Every structure is written in structure tokens, then in C-alpha cells.
Amino acid sequence: MKRLPILGLLIVALMLVLVQPDIVDAQTSTFNKKFDSPEYLKIHLLFTNDLHGGIAPSKAWFMNPEFPPDLGGGASMFTYVKEIREQAATEGSEVLLLDGGNIFQGTPLGMADSGRAMIDWMNEMAYDASVVGLQEFMFGIDNIAALDKQAQFPFLGANLSSAHYSPQAHLIKSFQGVKLGIFGLSTSNTPRKLLPEQTKGVEFSREIPSAKAQVKALKDQGANCIIGLSHLGVPYQREDEFAEFVDTYEDESDFSDRVITNLELGHVVKGIDLIVSGGTNAGYNTPWEDPQTHTIIVQGYGGASNIGHIVLYVHRKTGTLAGYKNPFSRGVLFTLSTDDIRPDQTMAKHLTDLEKKRSFVGKRDFSKAKNSPDAGESIKLERWKFDVPDFNRDNYLDVATWNMEWFPKSKDSTITAVAELMQKVNADVYAVQEIGSLEQFAAMMDLLPAYDYQVTRQSSFFDQAVIYKKSVLAYVGREEPFAHADYNFAGRPPLRVDFVWTVDGKNEPVSIIDLHLKCCGNGLERRKKSVAELHEYLSLGMEMGEENIIVLGDWNDQIDDVGVVQSFTAFLDDRKNFRFATDRIAGDVEQASYPSWPSFLDHILIGKGFFDEFENNSTIQTLPVADWLGSWEEYELLISDHRPVLMQLNMSH
Numbered sequence: 001m002k003r004l005p006i007l008g009l010l011i012v013a014l015m016l017v018l019v020q021p022d023i024v025d026a027q028t029s030t031f032n033k034k035f036d037s038p039e040y041l042k043i044h045l046l047f048t049n050d051l052h053g054g055i056a057p058s059k060a061w062f063m064n065p066e067f068p069p070d071l072g073g074g075a076s077m078f079t080y081v082k083e084i085r086e087q088a089a090t091e092g093s094e095v096l097l098l099d100g101g102n103i104f105q106g107t108p109l110g111m112a113d114s115g116r117a118m119i120d121w122m123n124e125m126a127y128d129a130s131v132v133g134l135q136e137f138m139f140g141i142d143n144i145a146a147l148d149k150q151a152q153f154p155f156l157g158a159n160l161s162s163a164h165y166s167p168q169a170h171l172i173k174s175f176q177g178v179k180l181g182i183f184g185l186s187t188s189n190t191p192r193k194l195l196p197e198q199t200k201g202v203e204f205s206r207e208i209p210s211a212k213a214q215v216k217a218l219k220d221q222g223a224n225c226i227i228g229l230s231h232l233g234v235p236y237q238r239e240d241e242f243a244e245f246v247d248t249y250e251d252e253s254d255f256s257d258r259v260i261t262n263l264e265l266g267h268v269v270k271g272i273d274l275i276v277s278g279g280t281n282a283g284y285n286t287p288w289e290d291p292q293t294h295t296i297i298v299q300g301y302g303g304a305s306n307i308g309h310i311v312l313y314v315h316r317k318t319g320t321l322a323g324y325k326n327p328f329s330r331g332v333l334f335t336l337s338t339d340d341i342r343p344d345q346t347m348a349k350h351l352t353d354l355e356k357k358r359s360f361v362g363k364r365d366f367s368k369a370k371n372s373p374d375a376g377e378s379i380k381l382e383r384w385k386f387d388v389p390d391f392n393r394d395n396y397l398d399v400a401t402w403n404m405e406w407f408p409k410s411k412d413s414t415i416t417a418v419a420e421l422m423q424k425v426n427a428d429v430y431a432v433q434e435i436g437s438l439e440q441f442a443a444m445m446d447l448l449p450a451y452d453y454q455v456t457r458q459s460s461f462f463d464q465a466v467i468y469k470k471s472v473l474a475y476v477g478r479e480e481p482f483a484h485a486d487y488n489f490a491g492r493p494p495l496r497v498d499f500v501w502t503v504d505g506k507n508e509p510v511s512i513i514d515l516h517l518k519c520c521g522n523g524l525e526r527r528k529k530s531v532a533e534l535h536e537y538l539s540l541g542m543e544m545g546e547e548n549i550i551v552l553g554d555w556n557d558q559i560d561d562v563g564v565v566q567s568f569t570a571f572l573d574d575r576k577n578f579r580f581a582t583d584r585i586a587g588d589v590e591q592a593s594y595p596s597w598p599s600f601l602d603h604i605l606i607g608k609g610f611f612d613e614f615e616n617n618s619t620i621q622t623l624p625v626a627d628w629l630g631s632w633e634e635y636e637l638l639i640s641d642h643r644p645v646l647m648q649l650n651m652s653h
Contacts, residue, residue, distance in 0.1 A: 049100030049278030050302030053110015075343035100278020101133020156184020181218030233279030266295035285331030401552035527567035535570035547609030
């Protein structure tokens with residue numbers, strides 16, 4: 001389950017937007033006005049991070065869930081940058097536009113052409129540089145190389161290398177005789193977060209030595225003002241996590257086996273004046289300044305909802321950073337509300353046209369799908385030797401949903417235990433949620449050669465996967481139709497995978513949808529909106545004949561709650577088309593899918609195409625995994641705080 005302090009961040013964002021001054025006149029200074037003199041070069045540093053393809057117009061749900069203001073996206077950002085450049089030309093200052101990575105993954109618009117539309121827009125924006133983010137590897141290093149070639153600005157990544165392509169390590173920008181050095185740093189944690197094939201052939205060097213080498217190289221070239229363009233992120237609780245780090249830090253050996261953040265980078269590496277951060281969506285309106293090194297760190301919210309702006313003052317004679325100014329009364333982030341900044345009309349039309357072409361697959365052709373001729377046999381694990389029954393039944397479609405809580409909780413132990421349980425239960429389909437490491441998920445799937453899988457590509461926090469038996473289900477296609485609704489779907493839009501299941505000589509289309517809805521805080525309102533949107537989408541599919549629908553996942557809600565305190569209304573009011581299979585057992589506390597509460601949060605919904613099959617001797621149950629492992633405590637420590645729920649759908653005719 002997604003457990004981030006989102007509510008607090010959203011309150012900050014709302015406060016920011018409610019007091020937005022004019023972009024040209026705002027002059028709240030953090031330093032003495034003495035910097036406004038010919039002795040100092042004034043540079044408007046504009047920055048973005050974690051755009052995730054979100055440049056189309058959108059709604060600011062995070063500001064007002066009931067009446068969300070309009071965000072102008074890339075068109076409003078274009079206007080902002082244009083106006084600042086015009087201001088700079090008038091006053092004799094300079095403008096630098098940088099991006100902190102994760103450019104295209106996360107929306108249909110960004111993903112449709114593997115990032116090319118985003119690069120076209122960034123070229124129009126005239127970015128000066130971008131760092132290679134974690135999600136840039138979604139389609140592999142060769143795609144990054146192609147995007148870099150298309151871009152009219154450099155991709156930076158000092159700690160990345162491969163046999164065929166390595167990004168530029170740094171660049172020097174000269175403004176009125178003053179040299180600024182800019183280096184790029186990607187996170188060495190990238191392989192853990194992605195599938196192995198996505199980072200195949202890429203070497204990631206450790207961050208600290210790479211940064212030190214870049215600072216020295218840039219100073220040797222005459223740059224005395226150093227900017228790090230770093231994808232290491234700023235923590236969601238920056239003050240608390242920095243304090244904990246300082247209390248425990250001894251030397252650089254502390255970073256030998258753990259992920260580093262930009263707060264730690266700015267504290268350990270001397271000589272970095274400012275870090276433009278990317279890699280997390282936690283926006284901070286106030287810059288961070290390290291108490292010892294005085295490195296300044298800035299990071300905006302993701303999704304192109306805002307643009308960052310900080311004014312730098314560089315001493316013309318020495319080339320050193322003398323100070324900075326926050327251009328707005330509340331800090332450095334400007335929310336791109338259309339009420340506050342006019343979208344550029346030409347750019348707006350261009351983006352709207354692109355958005356209309358986003359690829360929602362719609363009705364599929366199921367007729368040509370075939371089962372794998374060589375599905376492979378599962379290997380004999382038996383490491384744990386769990387006493388687990390084989391639930392698989394001939395002519396039944398066995399589907400299970402399983403929230404795996406930060407998979408893998410206990411690394412290799414979790415991987416082997418889950419693989420053995422899956423193999424022994426022998427279901428045809430597993431819809432799993434809360435995958436923390438795709439690399440380790442792929443390692444688990446290597447233990448299950450009889451199965452194949454599809455994983456989410458649009459999630460911004462945790463991943464879902466649909467695992468299926470290759471000899472039983474023939475893969476047809478996949479989509480993530482709600483990637484545009486990232487907020488209401490809690491940063492993890494549902495994954496749809498379509499199959500053909502052959503029974504009694506007849507091909508049956510089957511569509512599996514795996515979801516993980518918002519928990520806690522304002523979760524109820526967000527679940528209501530996401531469930532309503534899901535119902536509308538599936539209803540349109542039914543009008544096209546797509547009735548064989550199974551929706552599985554962690555709904556984070558109890559179906560037996562009544563009235564306004566539950567989020568299932570759209571489906572409960574449409575029982576002629578949809579039915580919760582879990583309604584049979586949701587009121588049985590012994591069957592609770594989340595026993596710690598206890599409650600029933602993990603549900604299976606079927607479309608009307610399966611009503612007859614479900615009533616024909618089909619079964620549904622929560623699997624007693626704790627009994628198989630010996631105790632709930634052992635299961636929770638090893639695997640999850642949720643139990644899997646299994647439906648066996650009688651497909652015989």
C-alpha cells in the first residue's frame with residue numbers, strides 16, 4: 001500500500017497556489033539587495049523534474065478534489081519561460097533551463113512514441129540540459145541514445161556508461177564571460193527498480209566518487225560555480241531524514257551498499273553550489289541549504305504541474321556563487337494554473353492534438369491468439385516445503401489477487417517462498433500489487449518458467465503485475481488506460497491484460513485488470529472518483545461486446561460498508577453488468593484478506609460475461625497462507641500483511 005505523507009504535501013501545494021504573485025514583479029529576497037548591482041551576474045535558473053509526460057492540459061485534483069482548477073501543462077510552462085526570457089533580455093540577466101529526469105514515462109502521451117513527443121516539446125522550450133532519469137530506461141539504453149540524438153540539448157549522466165552509448169558527463173555554460181559548470185548524475189539504484197533487460201549492458205558508477213571527479217574536472221576548466229543536475233531525489237521528510245543521516249554518518253563507506261539522496265550528496269561532496277534534484281515527486285517551495293557545505297538543493301513537484309524558479313547571483317570577477325533570491329513570496333515553485341499563467345495558444349493546440357491521439361486500445365481482435373507451444377515446466381523448488389494444496393481444477397479458470405507489501409520484504413527469502421507458494425497453489429492467473437523491486441520480481445519469475453507476466457509501465461509508486469500460465473492463456477495485448485488519472489489512482493494506474501482461454505474447443509476472450517486503489521488520508525474520495533472512472537471505462541467496453549472482464553486487486557475498501565463510507569457504489573448500482581465475487585465471503589471475519597485490522601480489502605469483480613460460469617459451481621476463498629507457513633507472524637515478516645484471494649471460475653459448457 002502506498003504510504004507517503006501526500007496530504008501534507010498537497011496542503012503545501014495549495015497554499016502556494018492561493019498566493020501566486022505576478023511572475024515578473026515578485027521580489028521577495030533571501031539576501032541583501034546589494035546583489036542587485038553590476039558586480040554580480042543575475043541568472044534566472046528555471047527547473048523541472050519528473051515531468052512523466054504530463055505536459056497536456058489537466059486538472060489540479062490535488063488542489064481541490066471537488067472543483068479542480070485547470071492546469072495549462074506544457075503550454076503554460078512555455079509562456080512562463082518565454083516571459084522570463086523577455087524579462088532577462090530587458091534587464092541584462094541570463095536564463096538557464098534544466099530538467100532533473102524522468103521525462104516521458106507515466107502518461108499515454110509520453111509513452112506512445114517512447115518519449116519522442118516529449119523531446120520535441122523540450123526542444124521548443126529550449127532546455128539547456130537534462131539528466132538521464134531512472135524511467136528513461138523504460139525502453140532500454142538504445143532508446144535513450146536515440147532521444148539524446150533527437151534532443152537539441154545534452155543528456156547528462158557522468159556515472160553511466162555502455163558499450164554503444166554513454167551520455168555526456170558535463171557541460172560548461174558561458175554567460176557574459178562567467179563560466180557555470182553543470183554535471184549530471186543518475187542513481188545507481190536504477191537496475192533494482194527496473195526489469196533486467198531495461199538496463200542490460202549499462203554500468204552505473206557510485207555517486208560520491210563520480211560527483212567528486214566532476215567537480216574537479218569542471219573547476220580545472222575554469223568553472224567556479226558548479227551545478228549538479230542529479231536524479232538522486234530529495235526525501236519526502238527531508239528535515240527528519242537529514243537529521244537521522246547526520247547522526248549516523250561516519251564516512252563514505254556508509255554509502256557502499258545503500259541508496260544515496262541529494263541531501264547526502266550535498267553534505268558529503270564539497271564544491272557543489274547548487275543541486276537541481278529529480279527522482280521523487282516531493283516538491284519543496286523553500287530551497288534546502290546544507291548547514292556545513294552551504295550547497296543549495298531545489299526540487300519541484302512532478303507531472304508538469306509547476307515550474308521551479310530561483311534567481312542566482314554570481315560574482316563576475318571570481319565566477320563564484322554569491323547568493324540567491326526566491327522570486328515568489330512563498331518560495332521557488334510556481335503552479336501552472338491557467339488562472340495565473342496564460343497557456344501559449346499555439347503550443348496548447350499542438351498538445352491537445354497530441355493528447356487526442358493517445359493510444360487507448362479499445363476493442364481487440366482475440367481471434368489470432370495462440371497458446372505458447374513450449375510453455376515450460378516449473379522447476380521443483382521445495383526450499384520451504386510448505387504443505388500447500390494444489391487448487392488447480394480442469395476446465396476452471398483459477399485467478400488470484402495478492403498484495404505482496406513492498407515485495408520482496410525479506411529479499412531472496414521472499415522471492416523463493418512466493419515462487420514456491422505460487423507453483424503449489426497452481427493458479428492460472430495471479431494479479432499482484434505493491435512490487436517494490438522489478439529486478440527482484442524478474443528473479444522470482446525466473447523460478448517459474450511455466451508462467452509469463454506483464455508489469456505496469458506508468459506507475460509512479462510501486463508496480464503491479466499480471467502473472468499467467470503460458471499453456472493455459474494466450475496473450476493478446478495490454479494497456480494502462482488510466483495513466484492520465486495518476487492522482488485519483490494513487491500513482492499506480494490499473495494494468496489491463498487481454499487473453500484467450502481455450503475450453504471445450506472454444507476460444508474464450510478474458511480481460512484481466514489489476515488495480516491498487518488509494519488508502520488512508522483522502523483515500524475515500526479518490527477511490528470514489530477512480531472507481532467511477534473505471535466503471536465508465538468498462539461500461540463502454542461492454543457496449544462493444546467486451547463482457548468477459550475480471551478486475552482483481554487491493555481496493556482498500558470494504559464492500560459491506562454502507563452509504564457514503566464506501567467507494568463501490570458505481571458497480572453496486574449496476575448489478576446487471578457487474579458483480580463482486582468476493583461479496584460471498586467479505587462478511588466472514590475468518591476470511592479477512594487483511595487480518596491485522598481485520599477487514600476485507602482485496603476484491604474480485606466479474607463482468608456479466610462470467611455470471612453464468614460463476615453461478616455454476618464456482619468458488620471463491622481467501623487462502624490460509626499463514627497456516628501453511630506456521631504462523632501469521634512468520635508470514636507477515638516474510639511476505640505480506642495481505643492474504644491472497646482465489647476465485648475458481650467454472651468454464652465448462
